[in-house]
Amino acid sequence: MDDSKQIVVTATNRQAPVIEPGHSFASVTDKISAIVLTRPTSNGWFVGFGVSFLLLMGMLYAVGYLFLKGVGIWGVNIPVGWGFAIVNFVWWIGIGHAGTLISAILLLLRQSWRNSINRFAEAMTLFAVAAAGMFPLLHLGRPWLFFWLFPYPNTMNYWPQFRSPLVWDVFAVSTYFTISLLFWFIGLIPDLATLRDRSENRWARMIYGMLAMGWRGSARHWARYETSYLLLAGLATPLVLSVHTVVSFDFAIGIVPGWHTTIFPPYFVAGAIYSGFAMVLMLAIPIRKFYGLEDFITERHLQNSAKVMLATGLIVAYGYAIEAFMGWYSGNRYDAYTLWNRLHGPYAFFYYMLLACNIFVPQVLWIRKLRKSPPALFLISGVILVGMWLERFIIVVVSLQRDFLNSSWGMYYPTRWDWMTYIGTIGMFLCAMFLFVRILPMISIFEMRTLLPQAEVKE
């Protein structure tokens, strides 16, 4: 028994530690809470927040104009009725998946390295799902009637159609947002109590105190808390897999060539985690640098995230290969044409870009040196995010633009309003992230304490 324990310890010792040695309960607490409580807000924060805020304002302008004029201002038309709105929806919701994977699945798998990145990854999930949710609502045409999607007794004597994947999507995404929010919030309660007890400012103390709800760290509370947290993780795990599966049903249940395949659910989920980890790295790398958190977000975290990206990237590559293979093997001429159209059609350039970004460039992650280099990882993650966006563009646009009847073929060009809305949601996401790192502890303080060697009870 002791021997096996010894082996585990040496095996992990060879890797970089999850938390740099020399920290105590107090130093972990002080270092993370100081970012929120005492550290002056840097000029960089104001510049970053300001730029994001401007982009957000651009989005509000575009959305205001949309409300005034209708979806005609976008590039969508028959045959491509889905366009940017659905591309961006799928892209954003996929990004959110990494947060839940880190907070729930890695918790169940007892991956203790998750403890230093789960909090901001969960925040990323929330903001990404909020950004994703904008698009189908705006795409409705009459967004102010969005509540018609929910089943509620109404004077029209009408109910939603539960045989439609679009209605499943409403339930999947709204459940996902609710559960992510609850998971994030109960994770925050003990840390909010820490901030309540640490802050000097009367208002901060009152606000954090109200949010902490009188948490006092009683052993009875912790026992129930841990059970509840674990159960939530167990519930969120199938949930996160179901969300992108249901998103893929939006396509796979339809008969459009290029959509109607059974590979979609697993390949969508893998792609979601792929792009999500890319976003986690794009956020973690600057955050650890600017806030000096290299002690807590170590090389180990970067390496592990890179490995997850490599693995999920290969699953995505397998998905592309099977799609191409089925185009030929099915013997269906429409499927075969979709493949031909991807390779030689008017959007072929983007298909090759997609292969380059998602399959070829990420293979450099096999090199250990690059998995350890923050600038290289930052760059590769950016490439993957672009690639995953292109993937959704190819799926949505290239399949729709030329389907069964060539009399109804057409082209799709996004307008400036499409771009303003899309870039605006990036601004909205970053705005929310900037506010989050400023007012809430971006690393879970109490879970970091449990990682310290002195947290263990010696019998």
Next chain:
Amino acid sequence: MKRTLIYGLMAEFDNPTDLVAAARQTYEAGYKKIDAYSPFPIEELGEAIGFHKNAVPLVVLIGGILGGLTGYLMQYWIATISYPINIAGRPMHSWPSFIVVTFEMTILFAGISAVFGMLALNGLPMPYHPVFNVPRFAFATKDRFFLIVFSSDPKYDTASTRAFLEALRPRSLSEVPG
């Protein structure tokens, strides 16, 4: 007339090992109305203070079952009774199409029960609690570990309990005003 002047006696410790050992000794000495406070969850602590009945899993189970039933029955009622429409010749009760929403509702209800059930069982939110009257208790959310014997314990006696807790060699000992 005041009911109790003292809510309990609170001992402060430096590390989780001392706290768990002290909690065990206190419980074994016959004090049953005790509690312990720590800045992070300690697995051994619940059992050390004699906490065994954790009702959270039951609450979540009930929530999940209710959610699943709500989801399925709602769809059944809508699709067959209240608003039956023929979609591509499928039967009115086309149950495979109802699985996704049933699943999502199960997760939603179970998750909400997990969070609000836990908060309710813990009696939170509770803005005021006597333990906050001890100034050093602010460290319970940082790096200190506390053990309290409530004055409502039948064995509680200010003098003898204080002597007992002193013997556990705490870092500090304070009376918690009620």
